[in-house]
Amino acid sequence: MxxxxxxxxxxxxxxxxxxxxxxxxxxxxxxxxxxxxxxxxxxxxxxxxxxxxxxxxxxxxxxxxxxxxxxxxxxxxxxxxxxxxxxxxxxxxxxxxxxxxxxxxxxxxxxxxxxxxxxxxxxxxxxxxxxxxxxxxxxxxxxxxxxxxxxxxxxxxxxxAGITTWSPLKNWHVVAGSKVAVVGLGGLGHMAIKLAKAMGADVTLFTRSAGKEDDARRLGADHIVLSTDDAQMAEVAGRFDLIVDTVPYAHDTNPYIPTLNYGGTLVLVGYLGPLEPALNSMPMVLGRKAVAGSLIGGIAATQEMLDFCGEHGITAxxxxxxxxxxxxxxxxxxxxxxxxxxxxxxxxxxxxx
CATH class of the missing domain: 3.90.180.10 (Medium-chain alcohol dehydrogenases, catalytic domain)
Structure with missing residues (x-):
């Protein structure tokens, strides 16, 4: 019936x-x-x-x-x-x-x-x-x-939002001491910060908007970088093992690639579609850096994420x-x-x- x-x-x-x-x-x-x-x-x-x-x-x-x-x-x-x-x-x-x-x-x-x-x-x-x-x-x-x-x-x-950000953190092997950056502070970004911090990572927020520092630190970010400030971006060159990009619209990813460590990866989780402007492959080829994508996660991973959140008291x-x-x-x-x-x-x- x-x-x-x-x-x-x-x-x-x-x-x-x-x-x-x-x-x-x-x-x-x-x-x-x-x-x-x-x-x-x-x-x-x-x-x-x-x-x-x-x-x-x-x-x-x-x-x-x-x-x-x-x-x-x-x-x-x-x-x-x-x-x-x-x-x-x-x-x-x-x-x-x-x-x-x-x-x-x-x-x-x-x-x-x-x-x-x-x-x-x-x-x-x-x-x-x-x-x-x-x-x-x-x-x-x-x-x-x-x-x-x-x-x-x-x-x-x-x-x-939880599994979408948990999945790249797990798949790219974030552990205690990993250097992780998050692009964007919204529904996905705030979960990425909470989860990465609970995993023991050193967490940085990239933001285009000044004034988010207090909230980002409350959520667990150790550092905040204004991505429109060339000097701040230069200070973090070659720093990150993983960047989780949560921005949900077309945007320029090129400024973030130089901030990746050798062998580092920027993972897109918020945007579906062509990148504008086009991605410059030179810093990726020269530094064995990658741009990847990640879609939610499987059922076992989702249960693993929920259990982790239960152990650490994490909610949105x-x-x-x-x-x-x-x-x-x-x-x-x-x-x-x-x-x-x-x-x-x-x-x-x-x-x-």
């Missing part, structure tokens, strides 16, 4: 999100049914709602930073029980057998991972709908456990909003008017119904 679900949805690229009802698919034997408590608001939600990437189908319910409580489980579910606090991130399925999936990198599934919203269910062909809703049904392999004691509201953004800095405030939140997000992630209290959706 399908489940009637309350939500907020975009019905076109130009219309605001509005209340919406739809039927979730039937729970299967390997499914977990989750009552959604909180859902973070990601730039990807806005891009999808407004069809900025050209693939959106409407109506669509955004939301992929989901924390909730298990209300029922299928007959074959062994990982979770009713009452557990769990999370769902950007994916709800993958092929499970390609080399990427076998390696635990379901986000790079050769057949294409099934995204939490706007994806196509691999069993019945229906379109997936996300976490701006009162409940969600997800197969157990794509559900993660939220550690006891971790604030549920602040944990929601870990399901995207958030502003809690009601569901009906989502359109205003989108406009504020475009102006970077949030420190540092909006989280929707889904009780407000249930109260309004």
């Amino acid at each position: 399908t489940t009637n679900t309350r939500a907020y949805a975009a019905t076109s690229a130009t219309s605001p999100l509005t209340p919406y009802r739809f039927n979730r698919r039937n729970p299967r034997n390997d499914d977990v049914v989750i009552d959604i408590l909180y859902c973070g608001v990601c730039h990807s939600d806005l891009h999808t709602a407004r069809n900025d990437w050209g693939w959106s189908s409407y109506p669509i319910v955004p939301g992929h930073e989901i924390v909730g409580r298990v209300t029922s489980v299928g007959a074959d579910v062994t990982r979770f029980k009713v009452g557990d606090h769990v999370g769902v991130g950007c994916m709800v399925d993958s092929c499970g057998h390609c080399p990427a999936c076998a390696h635990g990198d379901e986000q790079h599934c050769a057949e294409g991972s099934t995204f939490t919203y706007g994806g196509i269910d691999r069993v019945d062909g229906s379109m997936t709908q996300g976490g701006y809703s009162d409940q969600i049904i997800v197969k157990q392999e794509f559900v993660v456990r939220v550690p006891d004691g971790l604030d549920l509201k602040g944990a929601a953004p870990l399901l995207c 800095d958030i502003e809690v909003i009601r569901m009906e405030e989502i359109n205003d939140a989108y406009e504020r997000m475009l102006k970077s008017d949030v420190k540092y992630r909006f989280v929707i209290d889904m009780a407000s959706l249930k109260e309004a119904a």
Whole structure:
């Protein structure tokens, strides 16, 4: 029996999100049914709602930073029980057998991972709908456990912003004493600073805006470099093992390459598209430096990240909003008017119904 679900949805690229009802698919034997408590608001939600990437189908319910409580489980579910606090991130399925999936990198599934919203269910062909809703049904392999004691509201953004920044820190082997820089102080950047600091790294924030020093230090940054100041940039030449670039729009990456150590890497996690101006390969070739990209992380890595956050008491800095405030939140997000992630209290959706 399908489940009637309350939500907020975009019905076109130009219309605001509005209340919406739809039927979730039937729970299967390997499914977990989750009552959604909180859902973070990601730039990807806005891009999808407004069809900025050209693939959106409407109506669509955004939301992929989901924390909730298990209300029922299928007959074959062994990982979770009713009452557990769990999370769902950007994916709800993958092929499970390609080399990427076998390696635990379901986000790079050769057949294409099934995204939490706007994806196509691999069993019945229906379109997936996300976490701006009162409940969600997800197969157990794509559900993660939220550690006891971790604030549920602040944990929601870990399901995207957290894993997006954790993944490059782990894949490029950040350890105690590593020199890590973060470009940009927003939803992703503030998580990159917190996580890198907890790993024992020496952390620097690159920013174009003066006046962020106090906040950056509060989050864990050891140093702040104004990237528009040539003298400050020259002082950190050859310093960094890893730079995590969280800027979500086209920008000039060339000034950061000289600040990499021999063999260092700049990893793009915030921007999809061509770099403008073009990347100058000379300092990369001469210094064996690299520019790479990283996409979220696999399910095992996401659980590892959550467990690490539980051990270190790490959550996102958030502003809690009601569901009906989502359109205003989108406009504020475009102006970077949030420190540092909006989280929707889904009780407000249930109260309004």
